[in-house]
Amino acid sequence: MTGFAGKGSDRVAHLVEVGQDEPRNTTTALVADLVIVAEFRDDIYPGLIETGRVEHGGDKPFHTVINAENFHALEMLTYTHRHAIDAIYIDPPYNKGSFRDWKYNNLYVEADDDYRHSKWLAMMERRLLVAAELLNPADSVLIVTIDELEVHRLGLLLEQLFPEARVQMVSSIINPKGVSTNGGFRRADEYIFFVMFGSSHPARLTLAPEWSPSPRGAMAEAPDPEDAREVEPEWTSMMRRGSNSRRVDRPTMFYPIYADPDTKRIVEVGEAIPAGTSEAPPKEGLVAILPLRRNGSEGRWQVGADELRSRMAQGRVRLGRATAYGFVVNYLPDGAYADVQSGKYEVRGRADDGSLLAYRADLGDDRVAPTQWKIQSHNASEYGSTLISDILPGRRFDFPKSLYAVEDTIRFFVQDKPTAVVLDFFSGSGTTAHAVMRLNKQDGGQRQCISVTNNEVSADEQGALSAEGLRPGDPDWEKWGVCDHITKPRIKAAITGKTPDGDPLRGAYKFTDEFPMAEGFEENAAFFTLTYEGPLSVAHHRAFARVAPMLWLRAGARGPIITEIGDKGWDLTDVYGVLDDLDTAARFVTEVKKTPGVAMVYIVTDDDLAFQMVCRELPKGVRPVQLYESYLRNFEINSGRFA
Template sequence: MKKIDDMTKEELVALVKEVKKRKKYGLVWEDKPEDVVEQCKKELPVLEESKDKAIQKDEGLPTNLIIEGDNYHSLSVLNYTHAGKIDVIYIDPPYNTGAKDWKYNNHYVDSNDNYRHSKWINMMHHRLTLARNLLTEDGILICAIDDNEFANLKLLLEEILPSYTHEVVVVNHHPQGSGGLNISATHEYAIVSVPKGKNLFLGDYIEEVTEEWSLLKAGAGNDYYRIGRPRMFFAILVDKKTGQIKGVGEELKKDEKYPTEDTPEGYKRVYPLDGNGGERRWRYGRETMIDLISKQEIKASLPNLSMKVIKKRSKVYKPVYSNWFDSRYNAGPHGTMFLKKLLPDTDFPFPKSIYTMIDFISYATKKRRQPIILDFFAGSGTTGHAVAILNKKDGLKRQFILCTNNENNIAENVTYKRIKAITKSVSGLEDLTGIPINLRYFKTSFVSKSKVSDDTRKELVKRSTEMICIRENTFEKVLDKTGFKIYKDAKHTTGILFNLDDLDELKKKLKEQNLPASIYVFSLTNDTFNEDFEDLELKHELCPIPESILEVYRKLFK
């Protein structure tokens, strides 16, 4: 950009107009172009399966995914395969400590980079914008972070997910402290983003819980005192020796004096008086109180005769508290050392405690059937491991999707090897390993945008099979012919028609499977050839390719 002194009048006017358009409140950052984002304007991301890495242990379990590649490209593909399908997103992005722990445009970002925070915000903004499209209507996003970018992340989430609450959990993951000139940090954070007004992040389930509440109504204003609610001011009669409740006193008029001495039977008259002798009132009126006493739900705690109401609730969830300080969250023994036991030849920096992840995923997937969990900063694969452990424990068929790049061979030598390792029982880790898992491994690839759009369409169709199988969750190959392919799972089939000359044979083979079918039909336009499938006597849906893919990408890569 020119210096202001060198600008013409017209250029100055244009600059002023541009500045006026900019945001005046909220999170503002320098938009530094990101190569992986710009790449998608020239090349369209697709997936290619590494078939030699497939793991199949139990046909009754869901198929989990690892996607190797830049997570911006992985999220772009998932916008086609999983839009509105993800129940929980958990991410542990780089913390931007200045210690060269992440790259922007293939260059490490360090503490001397003047645009360090803008680059981080820009990187996260691009990915979170794609990720929000994947969440179900009641989907939850959990993002781990530390003090370096906590404030920026909170503002960013409020901007990208304005209809969500963004509550904070403090995880004491490093109790020995990290050092520091003034304060030695023992904690990090997790921002839990939940749709407003919904109770979805739930603690452990309890069949029945008994609670004791003070019977004295606390609060300010006349409504909490005798003067405002005179009929709720009366004596409760208590046996001073046993604390047993014997009944209630007579109803009193608003200004009537009341007896304070013991009853003729020797029972103590207990009134709703505060510590200063102020005349407050009980939670309940006389009739309700008599009923609760008959049910033995009112008690007097000895020796001071503090009055309590006993509340029993069945089938409840414990609250999740904001400060997690149990030793099981220590990332040293339960993260770094644990991973070393599992993969002795692996040196991965700062993996999360497996128990931290188990609790986050458990709390986020209560009341959900076969939830899908996505981690697009998957790293060592702790999220996938936690999902597998929970499935083993409660039988819920959660499915995980892990996205990571392969820098320093992380995807192949850490993420994948960890998931493969836990399918066998490991000595000393029997409770956390020996878990049957089904897995498919994919890598991102690209289709170049041709100046002749039909060429792009044809090439995209040729390389769309993996994306369609992921979208339909059908990985068992039934037929693989030049003109069409068929895949299936236990409940339905997926047909992909490349050549209309093979339409009749495709219909014949689909009918033999006798399962509902999703059929993808190659068309240079948006035609699904509905009339040609009218005689197919099974439930089916038609979808044009590549138009259905291109439609998603047009919205993303404007």
């Protein structure tokens, strides 16, 4: 800001961007429209305010939507998810110019801007550098979609920023009819960059014939010899997931399964354990397996004891990997068992544990996808725009991705990661979160998606709203923003199976998993808006309510958020805890020991010695975090990197 002109309510501030090379971006604004967040050079720290949630997934982790400028949100996530993200999928603005599809420094970038490409690269570079801090360096992927306008510059930028990664590009048909261009060929495809870190690589999947560059048949190339192998039917866990998955929901399905740990064979199925105890009657030489979750909470089996015995007689039950509670118990669900009975698999008898030995030839169907995709379900018009209009009648979003295209793209890297964390910081309409929910339904996974989007309104809408005397921040302005008008309603509608007006969704999902959209998903979602907090408010514990959602996110985004500490000086959920009064540390530690699912605790103290004393008393495996030392040191939004 360089100065003011005018008087009273007509005073105009002249704003100049600082810290940038010439030419600097300048603009003007009414002083009445400006909000003072901090004095010059003050440090500012992020916080979150919850604006709603939908709970339809039992104890599964929450998908989260954050309304924020995405660079600021990425900085915030360095505290909650540093090196913890498995996959990032982004569909950034394509820099079309004439379509006014993105802003830079709060101004739309037009096609005739001499610095159009450099501004776009600068915007992307800042965000990608912070995003890289979030990815797991040992095994993760960054996926970026783009069209021909910036594809070459983006490719060079990715190679420059991430020399340690493997970068590959795929061409994908998104509109078979093509879109006319000015004096050129009709554009039918776009490009997808995959930046693979560490051991990350696309999985071998069972792909339909349309994934092959040439159709399968007499003229198709013979399958690679490495593809020729045998596969089993899909065995799945006996543990109930999602809704009605707690012991109290079906008490008769909380019973022990006894197994011989040496032969890994199920020997006996016990009866339901009476309420009030979690102890199974001991059996000499056998391990009692109960439906306990990894956090120690009580779940239930998929079927009752009698039905399980029946399925064992059919050869549909076997033990999986060893766990802290014995073994994973797997079974063949009805669909997979029907496939075995239909002859799709060759039954070769039974294993030593009595389970069926059934196999089919792979015939090369499980393979790595090629770099050219022409897939019917990836049509962005039919399965992007049309799908959104079915979910949100009367609402419009420009250029959404096909739900199934995003689903397929992510699947290559999270197929074998049922608890993967996926981030989309150009979330737009929320397609990525929707795709992750579909993946979870297909294999019972508990993946979670973090979606970041702003609440900007379109250029045309801005003009109309301004003409009505409205300004950003006014409720009648904000309700038309992309986050409040599209992203959050779409995710809520997908989970509940109902439109924003409460009507059942019409139509059905297609392709990989077909079912009515009105069934919804057994998932949870929480919505937040990013805030900015002063250092004194944070350090003096006055901003705890706004820091609290970040602590919850860092602890895994499960269950309730500890938003305030009562008179007892601490609070605890099944997942994490907060100790505010060190005089109550002994009681707090005792309760943590009684809650086996707690994996992280936050200790509020600026005394390092006191912090260490509490740490020594905590059970093994519980991670302590010092507040607010770790928070304040992690970032300062006004530290110079924040743009």
